Amino acid sequence: MAGHTENEIVINAPMGLVWDMTNDVxxxxxxxxxxxxAEILERDGATVRFRLSLHPDETGTVWSWVSERTPDPETRTVRSRRVETGVFEYMNLFWEYEQVDGGVxxxxxxxxTMKQSAPIDDEGMTxxxxxxxxxxMARIKRIVEEAAERAAGGVRFDHQGRRVLVTGGTRGIGRGIVLAFARAGANVVTCHRSDGPAVDSLVKELSETPGDHKVVxxxxxxxxxIERLIxxxxxxxxxxxxxxNNAGSISHVPFDKLDAxxxxxxxxxxxxxxxxxxQxxxxxxxPGASIINIGSKVASVGIPLRSHYTASKAGLVGLTRSLCKELGPKGYRVNIVAPGPVETEEEVTPEVRERYERLTAVGRLxxxxxIAGPVLFLASDLAAFMTGETINVDGGI
Known part of the structure; x- marks a missing residue:
């Protein structure tokens, strides 16, 4: 018995935008x-022949096939078939678009029909x-509706369905950023260098938060x-x-004792x-991706015993400014959030706490x-015209 599927979704966007975006192979x-x-091999009138390649599988193998697709703008229908059928005896597709209440x-x-030699039968493939x-379809709906909002001059602050990588996300500032994105509807991948209770507790907390999250x-x-993480x-x-980019390292060493x-x-x-x-x-x-580097207020003021740390954070400022200009034409934004004194899991002595209560305008660490709030802002449509900037989040120190 042949295999057959029928699926549909309503996209809240103009017909022309839905048609154009989903037919741009x-x-x-x-x-x-x-x-x-997706590689275009040939165009013949309205028909396009193209090769689709999947992402590498766990063995590094890239599977691909050639298909043909013929859209008909008058009837708002598309007929498609696999030319290189692979495990299928044949595979034919029919797309149709209809204007309805709420969109398209x-x-x-x-x-x-599956080949006899295929590792799965018609029912399993269905x-x-x-x-x-x-x-x-859910992914396409999100992307097209976001494009429609941008075209209409609208903005959004939620991160529903966005895919986010946060490095160094199991403790401190990084953990706060990971959880903020997850709670805002994003799917988050984060990483850690060492195993421990912080990793275990984050895995548990993410498992209880809606979304598709992973800790690596x-x-x-x-x-x-890094290559494995990507x-x-x-x-x-x-x-x-x-x-x-939140992962960071710090140590406190007098300059004359700081080795290479x-x-x-x-x-x-x-x-x-x-x-x-x-890279x-x-x-x-x-398209429209946002890169946010976690810097530090020390980059502009300096601090004793941390010349290497200060130099690295100052270097981020230059890197961010260069990348914003080089990657801007590709549609990417690059910014820095530079925290001041932030209280994390490490114990703060009463003397240190009192000092920063005096130094900060808001009277606290x-x-x-x-820090997570400004990061989510920079990742949102509200910051669509911001790039190359350093936002100091330091309590007015």
């Missing part, structure tokens, strides 16, 4: 989380396609670990809408790690949530 790696590449109803029908189609062990001071984002999220190895260790995490994360994430960044 070259942009499908952005619309569909499963596709790593987009409906997909898939008709197919169930698989139904699951995946629902995921992809990766050292941002190690290039191979691979996890590709496999788990399909792409990245927001990168928050310790200098390099701190800069490798704080500055080189940020450079590598951004390796570029192939899976989505910051908390991780004070």
């Amino acid at each position: 070259e942009s499908w790696p952005t619309l569909f989380s499963e596709y790593g590449a 109803r987009m409906r997909w029908t898939q008709d197919f 169930a698989r396609l139904n699951r995946n189609t629902g995921i992809q 062990k990766a050292d941002i001071g190690n290039e191979a670990d 691979g996890e984002c590709r496999a788990h999220l399909g792409g990245i809408d927001v990168v928050v 190895d310790e200098w390099r260790r701190v800069l490798d995490v704080n500055l080189t790690g940020t450079f590598l994360v951004v 390796k994430a570029l192939p899976i960044l989505t 910051g908390v991780p949530g004070d």
Whole structure:
């Protein structure tokens, strides 16, 4: 018995925008989380022949196939078929678009038969396609509706469905940022260098928070670990809408006793790690992606015993300014949030607390949530015209 699926979704956007975005095959790696590449092979009138490639699987293998697609703007329908059928005897698709209350109803029908040699039968493939189609349709709805909001001059502050990478997210400021994004509706991948109770508790808390979240062990001071982390984002999220470079390292050493190895260790995490994360994430960044680097107020004022840390955070300012100009034409924004004194899990002595209560205009130390707020702002549409900026979040010190 042949396989058959029918799925539909209503997209709250103009018909022309829905039609144009979903029929722009070259942009499908952005619309569909499963596709790593879309290559146009031939155009013949309205018919386009193209190759779709999936993201590498767990063995590094990239699966691909050739399809043909013929859209008919007058009837708002599309007929498509696989030319390279792979495990299918045949695979034919029919798309139709209809204006309804609340937007455009987009409906997909898939008709197919599996080969006898295929590892799955018609019934199993029907169930698989139904699951995946629902995921992809929800993603397309979000992306097209966001585009419609932008075209209408609207903005949004929620992060529903956005895909976020936060480095160093199991403790302190990073943990506050991870949980803030997750609670705002984002799907979050974060990383940690060492196992421990903080990791276990974050995994538990994220499991109880709606969304698709993952905690990965990766050292941002190690290039191979960064490559593996980005691979996890590709496999788990399909792409990245927001990168928050939070992972950092610090030590307190008099300058005359600061050796080159310790200098390099701190800069490798704080500055080189940020450079590598951004560079390796570029192939899976989505249009309009926001990159937010967590700097420090010390970059502009300096502090004794931390010359290596201060230098690394000052370097982030220059890196951010350069990247905002180089990546801006590609639609990416790059900014810095520079915290002042923030209270995390580490114990604060009464003397230190009293000192900062005197120094800050608000009369207290910051908390991780004070930093998470500006980060979520910079990742939102409200900050669409902000790039290359450093936002000091220091309590008016």
